[in-house]
Amino acid sequence: MTKEEKRKHSRIDSINLLNYVYLDENDDEQNQGMGRTLNVSESGILLETHNPMDENHTVSLTIGFEEDVVDIKGKVIYTKEQLASMYESGIEFFDMDDAARAILLRYITAFNAQSHD
Numbered sequence: 152m153t154k155e156e157k158r159k160h161s162r163i164d165s166i167n168l169l170n171y172v173y174l175d176e177n178d179d180e181q182n183q184g185m186g187r188t189l190n191v192s193e194s195g196i197l198l199e200t201h202n203p204m205d206e207n208h209t210v211s212l213t214i215g216f217e218e219d220v221v222d223i224k225g226k227v228i229y230t231k232e233q234l235a236s237m238y239e240s241g242i243e244f245f246d247m248d249d250a251a252r253a254i255l256l257r258y259i260t261a262f263n264a265q266s267h268d
Contacts, residue, residue, distance in 0.1 A: 167191070169214040173204055181208075188214065193255065195225060195243040204230045204240045212242070216258040221251035 166187050173182040186200035196212075204210065204227045212223050224246035230238050247255070 167214055167216060169198070169212050171198070171200070171213075172211040173202070174209040174211065175205075176208060178209065189239065191255070191259065193244075193252075193259065195228070195241065198240045198242050199233075200238050200240065201236065203232065203238045206230065210240075210242060216254055219254045219258070221247075221254050223247045223251055223255075 166189065168185065168187050171184060171186055172180055173184075175181045182202055184200060184202060186198050189197040189199050196214075198210075198212075206227050206229060208227050210225055210227060212225060214221050214223065223244050225242035225244045228241040228243050230240040232238055
């Protein structure tokens with residue numbers, strides 16, 4: 152079974168700037184910085200950063216979706232090193248309020264509508 156088949160939600164390729172706070176297993180802040188999304192779904196993102204992240208640690212994200220900004224927490228599922236000392240981390244969302252979910256869904260819906268025009 153491929154990763155694509157395991158996903159609950161389809162992902163859209165989308166680059167959005169974000170701020171992250173990386174937390175260790177005790178929820179103590181370890182690092183913070185800027186990154187960008189490479190793709191987005193209802194349940195998670197692929198995040199590109201300059202720093203690696205350990206699996207199962209938590210990251211608090213502030214993501215800009217066009218004019219809106221949302222705060223979402225997620226769990227690091229995996230990290231892999233890319234070229235030029237960049238890292239890609241798969242983040243699964245686990246803490247998102249209704250307002251943030253509505254903005255995320257509106258953004259995904261609008262993106263999908265544009266890509267079909």
